[in-house]
Amino acid sequence: MEVENHTEHSGFLLLGLSGDLKLQPLLFGLFLSMYLVTMLGNLLIILVITSDSHLHTPMYFFLSILSFVDICFVSTTIPKMLVNIHTHSRDISYRGCLTQVYFFMIFAGMDNFLLTAMAYDHFVAICHPLHYMVIMNPRLCILLVLISWFIIFWVASIHILLIMRLTFSIVTEIPHFCEVTQIFKVACSDTLINNIYLYVTTALVGVAPVAGILYSYSQIVFSLMKMSSTANKLKAFSTCGSHLCVVFFFYGTAFGVYLSSAVTHSSQSSSIASVMYTVVTPMLNPFIYTLRNKDVKGALERLLSRAASSLCWIVDLRTKWTL
Template sequence: MEQRNQTVVLEFLLLGLTEHAELKGPLFILFLAMYLMNLLGNGSMISVICGTSKLHTPMYFFLCNLSFVDMSFSSVTVPKMLSNLICDKNTISFSKCITQLYFSIAFAGSECILLSIMAYDRYVAICNPLHYVTIMNKHVCLSILAASLTISFLHALLHTLLVYRLSFCNSKIQHFFCDLAPLLQLSCTDTSINELVIFTEASLLAMLPFLIILTSYACIITTILKIKSTGGRRKAFSTCSSHLTVVVLFYGTVIFMYFRPSSSYSLEKDKITSVVYNVLSPMLNPFIYSLRNRDVKMALRRALQRQVSSSRG
């Protein structure tokens, strides 16, 4: 160990989900199946949306990008988690740990902003249908997406640089990936700046999109209640129910994970919560959207029929 402020750590030991050897095999099979379903579901969603001209609309454009973010988000952490469940060596180098931290924060931020953009898209479609094509044109959609990705990756860079400057007294991470909370707990140096940035800048990035979502749906619900036809109200609400389910699942876990005083952290509970938004939520999202969306179900059915026809031919 060399002197750099206090300690230089060249690699970390990821203690993973459990120390019980008898659980690692079943957990590996379970999470591998969930990860493969994630890749299959989100990959199919991207393929169907890109290959179906009827789905080339702003709503499906953002849904396609959400599927890409979900796949990328899981792929940053899950492969390493799976390898640690079946390998004896559970170390990760400092540089790979910092890289994993950066991309996990970046894709989490991208998901926050994308969910708010999708809520705004539904607001315009339901509350201002006559101006929808003008407001949500192709140029606007691309500009919003580019801005959201830029903000998310700059946000991740800020947190990564603040962690990079720290010295560490311990190399054992009580988690299955390099996340902010367990890394800060290993630091020998003062982490007050990191915690301040988490509760200010990170809170702003997470909560501002959340406020946009709440405002959008307040306007949407008000508009839906003014629709006289019961069928019309049901149809309008059905276009939003899938998105609302995804928002609740994602934001519920994120708020529980990050917006608490550091003294109340329980890393064991955080591991379970992390599994929800790293593994479970990205796997469920394509099924939530496809099961509640008639256009997506029809496009998937046609794609499967074409696949079966081509394989027989």
């Protein structure tokens, strides 16, 4: 097999979900719609939280950062996918592929850390309510976000440096989009060091946050069992309900991606699982937090009411000027 060094490698071929030309308009419309819904939904969450003083709390601070990360997450893969579908092209440059890998790891890792921070916030609110404002102060919240960015920045940067050591064949096909595990599979050189580093960072960025979430909710369950008031139990459960749904979708689809790639060799099933992980979950997050959260729904209603009042004022002003 003819092999080129990475410095001479021009790019990769993204196979996509389907090679059938008749399905391309349908796929383009579907992904464009999902992308726009994801962007608008998460931007609306950010706007509602920043514009309403009632939502200036640690939980909604983390939620606004999560919405921003989800916007960046879908923007890492979907625009390139839409361009390829529209132009009937499957090419992606070597640098473009590494860039996609880098930002995919950045934002997927940030999702992990933010969901863990939100679980810790719920744990403090329910298990230590009297000390909540002291523990979850603005300085700690900002520090948690900055530490998360710092860790995932170095994790992703070292991954990219290790990938740049690899060599690939002249024609290299990748099932859906550039992801670190897919890059390792198509590499022609030894990936032992890459895989070792992948396992270590997966424990740091993946397993440790999951363990933190499980610990937080185990303590929450124990606290709920000690509560005598049913109303307090229901209130505490409703507080955690939206976060639990997001955690379920995020980790459920993430495990589905890796289980599907490990159990089956079908690129199509792996691609569908990856779409669920990278597109569907960020799209559903705004709906979950809006539909299940009274505070967000109330803030959204107030925002829409102010927007409607401003619009009516502008219309009345224009009417007076025309008269």
